[in-house]
Each structure stands twice: as structure tokens, then as C-alpha cells.
Amino acid sequence: MEWRVEQMSADITRTPSLYLSFYAKSRSSASPNQAELDYITTAGTLSALQEAMDPMKILRWTFWILLASLWMVGCGPRPLLEDVIVAPDAISPNADGVADLTRIEFRLNANATVSIKLYDESDIAYTFRPPTRLGRSEAPHTVYFGGVVDAFSLPADPDLGYEIVKRMLPDGVYTWEIAAETDDGERAVVTGTLTITDADTELPGIRGFSVSPPRFSPNQDGIADRVRINLFLEKDVESLTVTLHSEEGVVDHIPEDERRTRPNAAGWHTYDYDGGIDAGSEPPADGLYTVHAEARDRMGQVVIATQPLEIYNAGLPRAYILYGEVEYSTTTMVLSETLCFTLTVENDSATYLRTTGPWPGTTYRSDENFNAHGWSEESGAFRVGMDFDTSLRNYPFRWGIGHPDIDLVEINGYWYLPPHARAVVTGCLQIVDMPARNPLYYWMGLIHEDVQIAAVNNRVNPNFVTVWDPDEPGLPPGE
Numbered sequence: 001m002e003w004r005v006e007q008m009s010a011d012i013t014r015t016p017s018l019y020l021s022f023y024a025k026s027r028s029s030a031s032p033n034q035a036e037l038d039y040i041t042t043a044g045t046l047s048a049l050q051e052a053m054d055p056m057k058i059l060r061w062t063f064w065i066l067l068a069s070l071w072m073v074g075c076g077p078r079p080l081l082e083d084v085i086v087a088p089d090a091i092s093p094n095a096d097g098v099a100d101l102t103r104i105e106f107r108l109n110a111n112a113t114v115s116i117k118l119y120d121e122s123d124i125a126y127t128f129r130p131p132t133r134l135g136r137s138e139a140p141h142t143v144y145f146g147g148v149v150d151a152f153s154l155p156a157d158p159d160l161g162y163e164i165v166k167r168m169l170p171d172g173v174y175t176w177e178i179a180a181e182t183d184d185g186e187r188a189v190v191t192g193t194l195t196i197t198d199a200d201t202e203l204p205g206i207r208g209f210s211v212s213p214p215r216f217s218p219n220q221d222g223i224a225d226r227v228r229i230n231l232f233l234e235k236d237v238e239s240l241t242v243t244l245h246s247e248e249g250v251v252d253h254i255p256e257d258e259r260r261t262r263p264n265a266a267g268w269h270t271y272d273y274d275g276g277i278d279a280g281s282e283p284p285a286d287g288l289y290t291v292h293a294e295a296r297d298r299m300g301q302v303v304i305a306t307q308p309l310e311i312y313n314a315g316l317p318r319a320y321i322l323y324g325e326v327e328y329s330t331t332t333m334v335l336s337e338t339l340c341f342t343l344t345v346e347n348d349s350a351t352y353l354r355t356t357g358p359w360p361g362t363t364y365r366s367d368e369n370f371n372a373h374g375w376s377e378e379s380g381a382f383r384v385g386m387d388f389d390t391s392l393r394n395y396p397f398r399w400g401i402g403h404p405d406i407d408l409v410e411i412n413g414y415w416y417l418p419p420h421a422r423a424v425v426t427g428c429l430q431i432v433d434m435p436a437r438n439p440l441y442y443w444m445g446l447i448h449e450d451v452q453i454a455a456v457n458n459r460v461n462p463n464f465v466t467v468w469d470p471d472e473p474g475l476p477p478g479e
């Protein structure tokens with residue numbers, strides 16, 4: 001191994017002459033410095049003494065001068081960089097377990113900013129470690145190098161469609177350089193050579209990275225609630241992560257959803273992102289985000305692909321029937337009469353709640369249901385429902401949670417109850433056929449269609465109703 005050691009000190013005039021044993025010519029400087037001049041001055045003093053004294057005295061003086069010089073060395077400043085070892089001096093970085101890494105070790109005798117670079121045969125520099133503050137310590141600093149440096153481009157690179165963050169150096173003979181500099185300008189540089197052979201330079205490329213749609217509203221309203229993320233990985237990797245980055249730098253992990261391909265294996269990988277809302281989490285706030293896909297191979301090469309993603313109307317929806325209270329029009333009725341209700345829906349969340357008709361005030365006949373009014377179930381819509389003991393389906397009578405343009409606002413052609421708003425909902429049911437059980441319970445619910453009926457919104461305030469058949473006057477029900 002070729003070693004070149006350079007010591008440069010801002011205060012070198014105080015450096016003892018014998019300290020020059022550490023000195024050699026630097027890569028860039030060939031002129032003598034103050035320390036060399038000091039050495040010459042010391043030699044001149046010795047010859048003057050030789051002339052003035054007898055041989056015994058000269059021997060004694062020489063002895064004392066040497067002793068004093070050695071003492072000065074022992075007490076003088078230690079070199080900034082010491083005990084630098086880079087071994088082995090040849091590696092084959094291909095993750096086969098054989099000579100994949102070299103160990104870089106050095107001791108720092110003062111706090112300093114340290115960088116580690118490599119230079120190829122054309123003297124192009126590659127950064128392994130950018131300037132980094134390191135502390136003085138008795139134990140040596142150790143770092144392993146496996147051929148991977150900060151991003152660089154090669155003339156033969158095609159248009160990659162992703163950003164290279166860390167990249168393997170191609171085979172060749174490189175000069176490594178460890179440079180340290182203290183705050184007061186003392187600087188030390190140590191260099192040597194490292195040979196790289198059989199480097200695995202195939203990048204862990206990411207192709208076809210797509211985020212669709214580019215705007216989404218994670219609020220369980222059934223409209224643009226999810227984002228599909230796809231990417232193709234060009235080689236097996238050690239890790240593949242997809243993350244959402246806010247403009248403020250907050251990062252959310254997006255878990256891989258469909259395992260079309262074994263994790264970290266080459267091939268298609270897909271993600272189905274809902275903002276975490278289906279797991280009960282508040283989704284990320286409205287704003288502009290970037291989705292990052294980062295692949296890292298076993299040598300440590302890293303690439304990142306990015307796509308923008310906008311989030312709007314985000315929020316975990318929460319709604320209640322206010323106080324769980326329902327006002328019913330009656331508890332006894334004659335067949336063909338109507339049972340009416342009044343309740344208040346409260347949006348207890350920061351997001352808009354989507355709803356559909358029929359609108360409050362609508363009267364159903366007991367032999368029909370919401371489909372007859374042209375309002376089928378819609379995933380993500382909230383509706384108030386009425387149900388009863390002997391109904392054949394869940395909440396056959398449903399109403400919107402407010403009136404368009406009064407309680408509700410229109411967004412992209414859909415009607416929404418705004419955040420933290422309340423709306424009074426009324427409706428009636430005309431009982432046109434005798435129920436199979438009589439008397440019986442009628443109750444209300446707040447349904448989040450195709451999502452859930454929260455327990456607190458299910459079977460709210462049951463009303464025990466007796467229905468009289470006019471063809472059987474005077475008879476109590478059921479007899």
C-alpha cells in the first residue's frame with residue numbers, strides 16, 4: 001500500500017524539530033515549510049557548539065539536546081489524524097460475502113470535520129463520507145466501505161426516471177483520502193490506494209412508478225378515498241419502502257398492500273393507500289405531498305422515485321344523532337296513518353360528510369324502501385334510517401342528513417354536511433299493512449353506507465308502537 005502522510009498546522013512554528021519525522025511531501029505542496037526551516041536552524045546551532053567545545057562536551061551537549069528534543073516530542077501536540085488503517089486494500093463488492101468490504105479506521109486527536117473521498121484514475125472525486133463533525137476519542141473511529149459512494153452519473157446512463165442516491169463505483173484503482181480539519185484550521189490528510197474488482201454496479205432501478213389518482217380525499221365518502229401506487233423493481237433488493245412526505249418534512253410509511261411479488265423481490269409491487277383511515281387513524285392533513293419509493297440493494301446502492309400527491313377534504317368522519325334523542329309523532333296509530341320522527345344529526349369531525357336523498361320530509365309507504373325513491377345505497381354516504389322489528393332488510397327507510405342548499409353544500413356534484421355542522425332531519429312512514437308483530441318497536445339509526453353503523457348510532461331511541469286495524473274495531477292488536 002502506498003502511504004502519503006501530510007501534516008499542516010496553523011501553528012507549525014511551535015512544532016518541535018523532531019516532529020518532522022511525521023512529515024512527508026503532500027499531494028499538492030512541494031515547498032519546504034516553517035518546520036523544515038526550524039530543523040535547519042537547530043542543525044546550525046549544533047555546528048557552532050561543535051567548534052567551541054571539546055569532543056566530550058560535544059557528546060554531553062548532543063545527548064542533552066537529543067533528550068530535550070525527545071521530551072518536547074513526548075509533550076508536544078499529537079497529529080490530528082493517527083493510526084489510519086484501510087484494510088484490505090482490494091475489495092470485490094458484490095455481496096457474495098468474500099472481500100465485500102474494507103475497514104477504515106483512524107484516531108482523531110481533536111474534534112474535527114472529517115471527510116472520506118475516493119479519486120479515480122482521472123482524478124474525479126467521489127464522496128464516501130461528506131464533511132462530518134467527529135469528536136476526539138481514544139477509541140479509533142471505524143467505518144466500513146463497500147464500494148458505494150454518493151450519487152454520480154456516467155456518460156452511458158440512460159434517462160433513468162429515478163434519482164440515484166448511492167451508487168457503486170465501477171472496477172478500478174482508486175486513491176482514498178481521509179481529510180480532517182479542526183475549527184482553528186489545523187488540517188490533516190492521509191491517502192492510499194484501493195482496488196475494486198467484480199463490483200456489482202447494477203442499480204436497484206424503479207420503473208413505472210405511478211400514484212393514481214394524483215389528488216385524493218381520505219374521508220370515507222366513497223369519492224377518491226384511495227390511491228393506487230404501482231412500481232416495478234428491476235432487481236432483488238434489501239429494502240423497498242414507499243413513504244408520504246409532507247412539505248414540512250413529516251414522513252408517513254405506506255405499507256405494501258397486495259403481495260403480487262415477494263417482498264423486496266424484482267417485479268411489480270402495489271400499494272393501496274387510504275391515509276390510514278380504515279385503521280381508524282386521522283389521515284394526513286390537506287396539502288401537497290410527495291410519494292417516495294426508495295430501493296436499497298445489498299451493496300447499499302440507493303435510488304428514489306417520486307410522484308406528487310395532493311390531499312384534500314381529509315379527515316376521519318364522525319357523526320351522531322345528537323344526544324341519541326328522537327322525537328316520534330305517536331305510539332299508537334290506525335293502519336294507513338303515518339309515524340313521523342324528528343332528530344338532529346351532528347357532524348363531530350373536521351371533514352365534510354357526504355349524503356344523498358331522499359331529502360328530509362319525505363314520506364315512505366311501509367311496502368316500499370329507499371330504492372323505490374330512486375336513491376340506492378352509495379358507498380361512503382351518510383343517511384338517517386328507520387328500522388322496525390319485523391323488517392326484511394336493514395333500515396329500509398332512509399333520508400339524507402340535511403336539506404340541499406340549507407344544511408348541505410355541494411362539492412363536485414355531491415352534497416355534504418360541513419365540518420362541525422348540525423342539521424334537523426324529519427321523515428314519515430305511512431303504515432299501509434299490518435305488521436307481523438304488533439305492537440312493535442320502530443327505531444332510528446345513522447348509517448355510513450358500506451362503511452359502518454357505529455354502535456352508538458344503531459338502534460337509537462326505540463319507540464314501541466301499537467297499530468290498530470280499522471277493519472277490526474275495538475279489538476286489541478294481535479287478537
Ligand SMILES: [Ca+2]
Binds near residue numbers: 091092093094096100
Ligand atoms: Ca465479493
Ligand SMILES: [Ca+2]
Binds near residue numbers: 222
Ligand atoms: Ca373521499
